[in-house]
């Protein structure tokens with residue numbers, strides 16, 4: 347059963363999600379998309395020592411912790427600096443292309459002041475920060491390398507306007523429009539910008555039609571897409587949360603890691619999805635698109651997050667991200683989203699992240715000018 351009136355709230359509070367399988371007592375089986383892996387041998391003893399190797403192949407379950415200092419020395423990154431930032435031990439690692447901020451016992455981390463989510467909260471051993479090997483391999487190392495866009499001569503993006511037809515998505519508190527209308531408008535504005543900048547562009551839907559999630563994945567497969575991006579708007583689960591606002595970008599959770607967002611779904615970390623082959627690129631695209639959206643829209647940073655239940659992401663055989671472009675349940679943000687000029691900005695922001703000449707690197711944050719993000723309080 348799917349409640350078509352529900353939007354696509356990504357909040358932590360229980361809600362029904364129109365374009366995702368609704369959890370029920372009878373589990374939805376998708377054997378084609380997933381396989382399980384059994385847990386591999388631990389690569390390292392508990393915190394306090396360094397594992398032999400932490401350059402992991404995709405989709406291996408490993409345990410172990412790495413001293414951030416040792417890892418940064420091996421990478422010629424750093425130095426690491428402990429910041430005087432409140433009572434929670436906070437550390438900055440200065441890499442050539444950015445500044446990483448981690449806080450003890452907090453899964454929220456920052457890369458060039460942008461929020462992203464570790465799978466495991468950093469630990470402190472003998473005063474030194476320790477990171478889980480999966481976080482190093484799947485969250486930290488990808489950020490240390492620039493995103494390589496596909497060659498201009500032969501690259502194809504599938505833009506997926508969320509919802510459609512009887513699947514309305516969430517409803518705007520500003521003008522009563524539905525998410526399905528704005529997501530399609532956003533996709534239609536984005537397509538021509540990319541087309542004039544070296545992308546072949548296909549839309550999963552160009553009109554107000556129903557389309558299943560698995561067909562959206564199959565469409566990208568059929569056309570051998572190099573990138574899949576799903577466009578949505580958000581809604582708080584309760585009218586009482588009408589202040590909730592901001593933009594967030596999702597990619598699939600790496601194997602072995604807990605998800606940021608689970609909603610009511612089982613979050614089986616042993617699952618391996620086709621899209622896990624692209625863990626590195628997924629995060630790189632997600633961070634680049636999120637950064638561009640924040641820069642151009644000025645919206646609040648809701649972070650790059652991980653989810654395992656999103657069918658349009660996990661089955662993809664190419665890098666794939668899902669963007670929530672703001673809260674249609676927040677009166678101020680809903681008014682902006684209802685404005686065509688703002689939606690044009692959102693389109694230009696996504697495009698800017700995917701076009702070489704527009705994706706000029708933003709000067710990295712330095713430890714000297716780092717300030718604690720206003721929305722950076724430890725989260726559950």
Ligand SMILES: [Zn+2]
Nearest residue numbers: 354508578579
């Ligand atoms: Zn949605």
